Amino acid sequence: MYRTAPSLLALVALIVLLVSGCGGDTPTAENATASAAETVDQIHSTPAQDYQRYCALCHGEHREGYANDNAPALNTQTLYGVGLLPPYMAISYGRPGTPMGPYLDELGGPMSRDQIGALAAWLSTEVGVEPAGAGPDGLDPVPGDISEGRELYAANCAECHGANGEGGGEDQPGTALGNPTMLATSPDKFLRLAIAGGREGTPMNSFADTLSDTQIDSLVAFLRSRAQGWDASDLQYSEPPTLDNIVLNPQGDPPEFTLKDGRYVMAKDLNEALEQGRKMVLVDTRVPYFWAMAHIEGSSPVPYYSSQQEFLDALPNDGTWIVAYCECPRAAADSSVIKLRELGYENTAVLWEGYAGWSALGYPVAVGRLKE
Template sequence: MRSELTEFTGMNLHFRLFICSLFLSFVGWSQNRIPPLTRMDSEQAAANYQQYCALCHGEEREGDAADYAPSLKSKSLMSTMPLNFLASSIGFGRPGTPMAAYLDEMGGPMSMREIFTLSVWLKQIAGHEQIELPLDPIGGDLENGQLLFRQKCAQCHGKKGEGVEGPALANPAFLAFATDAYIHYAITNGRDETQMKAYNKELSEEERNDLTHYIRSLASGWSPEPKELAPYPNPEDYTLNPLGAHPEFQLKQGRYVPMDQVLNALNEKKRMVILDTRTSSEWHNAHIPGAIPMPYYISEMEVDKDLPKDGTWIIAYCACPHAASDKIINMLRKKGFENTAVIDEGFFKWLDAQYPITAGQMR
């Protein structure tokens, strides 16, 4: 068994995806037909959920703990999202949103097996029967769909569907897996116990078709690509500009440093350590130059390994903009690190401002 697993994990990503989809079509999408997890697998999945997901999706999977992350227990989502869609949302994330890729081949912390086990666990613990939706495309009036979208949906999903409080609907990774019927179902039934209400009364069937057709038109094509992963920095390179002076940061609420102060300190070659507290795959995509990966799911035991404890400023950032970095900074402060801060605006604002970044190596 072990050697089969090793062989499987060593395969090329596309081939493994192919295998997984074969496996899934063999057992069928229906939740009833997925064999129940062993107790050990369930316990491991529950622990992985708390370590990797609870920060944003909440300890009870209720959503909205940070970053407007969706509920992972709503009946509407869990009964309509097929297992391969769920697993790929976790493995490949939703590029350009705070939902990172967790698959090891994308630079994330989880194996394919762990991701599948977690997906099955999420379905089983939600306990809703799978609703089989048709695969046929839904046609509609594009212009009217766009008009309705601007009037009714853009305030939460963004003018171009880029996501605000509601998830990004124009997201290529979302649209690569979401069928028209899946989108239509979400509009019609909403997502129970979330901000997304059911539009079955407010909008006619035709209008919901128009909206679905419009959202589909935002697809741009996407397929997961494994990455050539950049090597992690050596501990001796953690401190930037070791011979430079200490920066003088003015913190808000004793914790948050505005990003322009960090940019100045970088430009003036000040001595500091920058921690990227996002999922490691995000560090591989792009990070602030010199930042070292210190993902929010690292244990308290390991968090300060190799960090200088001599008053050197330690600055953390995430996309959130605070949840992950706060968690790491809290751990460091508890351990007696003195000069620590969180970049107030977070990485997306840093990108928007076109401040410097280092891109990871892509294949």
Template structure:
């Protein structure tokens, strides 16, 4: 769906080498979120950016930007990424990346950050890592001349172990995102392949592959691009917490013993939802992800929400089930807060997360008010 065009920060962090695009080269288009950070990062803006990083990013990327704390989220210290200046990184933070736990943090898609705040964060990351931006040349949008068929063979031999045979990701970031490839210049891809990404398992292939092989792999990745473009979305207003109880007149769910005293299986949750049991479902991802798709009846309560969550939830023993896409890190943090700070006892975390939920065939609905519900068939 074109309205779900997203580009995940994690990919960009893997293939760091963002290319500067001059005004003469840039195609006429609406400004990208945070594509040009402000010329000067003031001390106050840097402080706010650091606070925003800890609030929104540290859960997965690490408090010190070390990466791989949750969901293989890459390091944000990479010189090969942070020395670059191509606007795709702003797109990734702003709009997230389809099919991954990276949601969109731009307020225009339901996230908590303005364009200015995203731009400040980009500059703060570069400043914190003491990395200067570089100019990668005047032909950043030129297509690489290579053989995609030969490139597929090189990819299978050199890349698939980490990035997946179909680009689905693993130790390395997923590379099978056609929408991302439509926005990414070839020099950006080549820079990552040649230079790798410092401090991560991604090595530099400049001394391993020939120039022709690198061109071929780049052409192979390019061949998977669809050229899709983002469309305008109409956001649905999330339900109020006062209306969070599902099946208010139903009986309490019978979940049985929770794994490690906390985790609930997708099968058990689906069974109790079908039985019309009374409960609260909390979608703890950034709200833009709820807008894309969520378990029906779930209320978006992002993991970075604080006192409002505790104050508005029912205190009559109603079960509260939280889920995220990590598959558990964000939901774990919310449930821990509910238990330790709020005294809520009947709480659980969906063990498989929403991606596991969908992969197992359980239904979700779209948050986008312009689209019908999407209900995958249960096998």
């Protein structure tokens, strides 16, 4: 098992890069020192040891779940059925507002990205699911009728997941489905598989025999429509800004950012600047489907791998601030900002916490619809 670890790590790094447009971290002197103390531990611990040390308390010694805090089972095949991304993100960023905390070192957790990747791969392997990325169609949105989904939810799901998707209570064994971070990191197909396939051996039964495919699709669409928070009643799907409309608050004052390491803006400062109506361009460098799942309002989807020429032509080169972000947290946005700086755009920054950090910190998010 241990001998396969390096290839698993490579696989996980690849999956994360392909799926979410975020690769390894950009090392800085600061985080190198910060993590030095942990390094010895990290090199010598196997995923199985990490599991016992950090997870067994709640998820149970044998990953069966429900040892404490109503933590779900981690030994079901369905959990890994659309690839490692959802469990990887749950472990890294947690489910804010529930007992599931963020384990990523950058958010104050005890584990490195590689360690978490190896742990997710190990969890999957343990239940006999070959660790994999989402696959070509794993990120396709599931279209459905939101209002039908709302009714089906109240009739079939609310008893366990809570009328407002709060879950996790004494009498409600279900997880928190209204959790913006869960929704921002769980593709539609992951939600669909949980509903249609159930989670074997847990209270989550399969609904494949009681609900039609269309009804299950509607439930997924309804859950997705809660991505801005359960109470956001009239969800407006935003469309990508048109090229002549990419500058936010064109009449506003420029933001006054103090950048970390000359490149990074903190989520708190970005949120404040947006609330104050400061003028800027926001660039979402992830794979576009992630933009559709949840994004920072007003951002333009310009994936890190695109030629970006059209977008560059539309960008004002007059000192307007350009802030780029990706998923977790910086590699793709870093590469875009490095390119922009080479082209002479000086007022550029990367969101330090990335999108997943932004949503985990509770800042507002929007849900989008890509043009056909």
